[in-house]
Amino acid sequence: MIKQSQTLRALLPGDALTGGGTDVGNKAALSEIDASCRVPVLFFFLSGLAWLLAGTVLALVASIKLHTPGFLASWEWLTFSNVRTAHLNTVIYGFASQISVGVTIWLMCRLCRIPLVAPGLITVANLFYNIGVTVGVGGILMGDSTAIEWLEMPRYATPILFVSYALIAVWTIVTFRLRAERHLYVSQWYLLAAVLWFPWLYGTAQVMLLIEPVRGVVQAAVNWWFAHNVLGLWFTPIGLASIYYFIPKVIGRPIHSYYLSVLGFWSLALFYNWNGMHHLVGGPLPSWMITVSIVASVMMLIPVITVAINHHFTMLGHFGKLKYSPTLRFMVFGAVSYTLASLQGVASALRSVSEVTHFTHHTIAHAHLGMYAFFTMVMFGAMYYILPRITQREWPSNGLISLHFWGVALGIVLYVVPMSIMGFIQGTMLNDAAVRFLDVVQFTLPWLKLRTLAGLLLAAGHIAFVINVGWLLVRMFEPYRKPVVRILTGEAETVAAAKLP
Amino acid sequence: MSYGPLLFLGILFTLATSWVGLVLLPHRQMGALGQHTDTNTAAVYPAARSGEAQQGAEHYRSLGCVYCHTQQVRPEGYGSDIERGWGRRRTVSRDYIQDKTVMLGTMRTGPDLTNIGERQADAAWHYRHLYNPQITSPGSIMPPHGFLFDVRAISQAGRSTNALVLEGSFAPPAGQEVIPTRRAEQLVAYLRSLKSSGDLPEAPVKKEEAK
Numbered sequence: 001m002i003k004q005s006q007t008l009r010a011l012l013p014g015d016a017l018t019g020g021g022t023d024v025g026n027k028a029a030l031s032e033i034d035a036s037c038r039v040p041v042l043f044f045f046l047s048g049l050a051w052l053l054a055g056t057v058l059a060l061v062a063s064i065k066l067h068t069p070g071f072l073a074s075w076e077w078l079t080f081s082n083v084r085t086a087h088l089n090t091v092i093y094g095f096a097s098q099i100s101v102g103v104t105i106w107l108m109c110r111l112c113r114i115p116l117v118a119p120g121l122i123t124v125a126n127l128f129y130n131i132g133v134t135v136g137v138g139g140i141l142m143g144d145s146t147a148i149e150w151l152e153m154p155r156y157a158t159p160i161l162f163v164s165y166a167l168i169a170v171w172t173i174v175t176f177r178l179r180a181e182r183h184l185y186v187s188q189w190y191l192l193a194a195v196l197w198f199p200w201l202y203g204t205a206q207v208m209l210l211i212e213p214v215r216g217v218v219q220a221a222v223n224w225w226f227a228h229n230v231l232g233l234w235f236t237p238i239g240l241a242s243i244y245y246f247i248p249k250v251i252g253r254p255i256h257s258y259y260l261s262v263l264g265f266w267s268l269a270l271f272y273n274w275n276g277m278h279h280l281v282g283g284p285l286p287s288w289m290i291t292v293s294i295v296a297s298v299m300m301l302i303p304v305i306t307v308a309i310n311h312h313f314t315m316l317g318h319f320g321k322l323k324y325s326p327t328l329r330f331m332v333f334g335a336v337s338y339t340l341a342s343l344q345g346v347a348s349a350l351r352s353v354s355e356v357t358h359f360t361h362h363t364i365a366h367a368h369l370g371m372y373a374f375f376t377m378v379m380f381g382a383m384y385y386i387l388p389r390i391t392q393r394e395w396p397s398n399g400l401i402s403l404h405f406w407g408v409a410l411g412i413v414l415y416v417v418p419m420s421i422m423g424f425i426q427g428t429m430l431n432d433a434a435v436r437f438l439d440v441v442q443f444t445l446p447w448l449k450l451r452t453l454a455g456l457l458l459a460a461g462h463i464a465f466v467i468n469v470g471w472l473l474v475r476m477f478e479p480y481r482k483p484v485v486r487i488l489t490g491e492a493e494t495v496a497a498a499k500l501p
Numbered sequence: 502m503s504y505g506p507l508l509f510l511g512i513l514f515t516l517a518t519s520w521v522g523l524v525l526l527p528h529r530q531m532g533a534l535g536q537h538t539d540t541n542t543a544a545v546y547p548a549a550r551s552g553e554a555q556q557g558a559e560h561y562r563s564l565g566c567v568y569c570h571t572q573q574v575r576p577e578g579y580g581s582d583i584e585r586g587w588g589r590r591r592t593v594s595r596d597y598i599q600d601k602t603v604m605l606g607t608m609r610t611g612p613d614l615t616n617i618g619e620r621q622a623d624a625a626w627h628y629r630h631l632y633n634p635q636i637t638s639p640g641s642i643m644p645p646h647g648f649l650f651d652v653r654a655i656s657q658a659g660r661s662t663n664a665l666v667l668e669g670s671f672a673p674p675a676g677q678e679v680i681p682t683r684r685a686e687q688l689v690a691y692l693r694s695l696k697s698s699g700d701l702p703e704a705p706v707k708k709e710e711a712k
Binding site for chain 2: 065066067068070073074075076079080081082084085142143145146147148149166167177184189192193197198200201208213214215216217218219220221224225230264266269270273274276277278279282283284285286289292293355358359362363364430431433437438441442445472
């Protein structure tokens with residue numbers, strides 16, 4: 001336990017505070033909280049991982065189809081557009097959102113220092129949610145896609161998802177109100193914001209695009225206001241909340257600066273939600289809208305640099321621990337990628353850069369840098385920390401952890417770097433009217449094949465992780481129950497974490 | 502910052518700003534945009550689509566054409582959209598008021614289709630291209646849409662008038678012919694209806710460049 005002065009308290013997660021009790025008493029209280037989260041959080045994680053596997057297969061099929069258009073071409077439900085869209089919706093709504101909710105629940109309980117309230121409500125939300133995603137993805141494959149990016153699930157599926165998001169928001173507010181720990185840690189600001197913002201975004205988009213569609217290009221404005229904010233106001237805050245929590249927890253020291261975390265949070269809240277129209281630069285919308293979004297995109301430098309400094313200085317002197325802790329490794333990979341993705345995003349929003357990169361694979365690379373290299377890596381890191389605590393079992397295989405990390409780390413680098421470069425060249429060729437369009441298409445082919453290779457590496461990593469999780473669950477049924485906090489030789493995760501409950 | 506209600510209000514207020522600014526205001530500004538009537542010719546632009554083409558737009562949506570084809574022409578001097586002949590002028594908000602789902606698109610794996618009805622008016626070309634893009638555009642990575650066609654035996658009365666003219670390796674087996682389904686017909690009607698080059702006060706077509 002860290003010696004805590006009043007100033008230090010503001011810099012520590014709620015569950016790392018002494019709380020006036022004894023060390024043993026604190027640990028007991030926390031393991032009671034973990035036990036209360038076990039069933040619902042496992043539900044969210046396991047169904048999320050099932051969707052991850054489905055999404056990985058869909059991604060590989062889509063990737064192969066783009067360089068080999070004859071592949072599986074006779075099945076209409078497996079056209080490139082269907083598979084690509086089903087991939088996006090399974091990984092965004094099936095995988096990433098469910099893992100996010102699982103992590104949010106656990107973090108909220110830990111930081112508020114109360115056992116899970118209303119587990120029934122959460123389980124119902126999870127059930128609804130999975131029905132919604134199944135119906136939605138099925139609808140997409142059957143040709144009922146709305147063709148509105150990030151909102152392709154047909155109208156008959158989305159209300160189910162909306163109800164689940166609303167239930168999760170209600171649950172979070174209730175937990176927040178009942179909190180035993182009055183001190184609010186920075187992660188809680190982000191989590192509370194994400195669960196309040198998302199139902200608002202999703203509800204608005206559903207009403208204005210699916211239920212009572214607005215006229216003309218207002219649809220595009222609502223579409224990109226929504227789609228960009230799914231990233232900016234749903235995944236990003238949950239990702240940052242996790243980094244803010246797990247880095248201090250694993251290395252056992254407080255965050256660098258409270259004031260930087262305040263500045264980072266409020267500048268993100270203020271600027272991110274104005275970014276969306278940078279997806280429409282050069283498009284048929286009033287210039288004022290696009291200009292406002294470009295300005296807001298550049299303003300994002302403030303939260304991004306602030307957060308990067310804060311995380312970097314928290315880690316300073318502790319980089320050696322990356323060797324031992326899988327959580328830390330994934331978190332730091334994610335944190336660095338967040339900075340890179342944001343800088344790439346700011347650059348692509350500028351009119352001169354967008355002229356080249358818009359409409360090319362550069363955007364696809366950017367999306368994966370943000371959603372995968374940042375967000376998904378952070379979620380993997382969080383699961384490496386949470387799963388042993390809620391199951392009271394250690395990770396069965398270090399080898400599988402390494403395979404997972406190196407598979408996905410190399411895979412995503414091999415995806416993002418070449419595709420970013422290729423997109424830039426593709427855009428330059430497209431902007432030169434002397435280059436035949438089909439020559440641009442031919443130019444992309446070798447790069448697209450390289451992407452399939454990157455996808456295979458990612459898939460290998462995912463399989464390794466899922467095997468390890470499955471094995472962990474099997475261990476739950478073994479009669480011998482190991483203590484929650486225990487130092488095992490070679491199990492560095494436990495060693496580092498033992499300093500803090 | 503441990504005061505819950507302040508945090509709560511701040512969270513709601515920040516999103517409310519862009520909700521008003523990027524959703525409600527644009528809806529007020531453009532939500533009621535109507536057709537433009539040319540004072541000289543009394544021509545109304547953009548004209549409503551035929552029922553056939555409207556059905557085709559639903560197939561365009563359902564088949565996910567938007568994931569590889571944009572429907573927006575960027576202004577002259579910004580990108581090469583106009584030099585490539587994808588349009589005679591940039592597209593503006595009013596061009597899209599007849600669309601049930603506005604499919605501007607964000608990716609140009611294939612070329613822009615804003616004016617494909619003007620650039621390629623030949624229905625037979627579209628059928629062959631949809632049936633197998635390699636026929637009309639060798640090297641294309643567009644997937645073949647064979648499921649939009651029926652392959653059937655040529656009847657006693659002889660070859661159907663709407664059968665596709667296919668040669669070489671693309672030809673069906675002897676005694677068979679390839680006929681567009683209703684869906685293919687509606688989709689092609691939609692593609693041929695794609696023309697966004699009417700003269701508008703906010704986006705005039707330069708007279709010397711107009712055909």
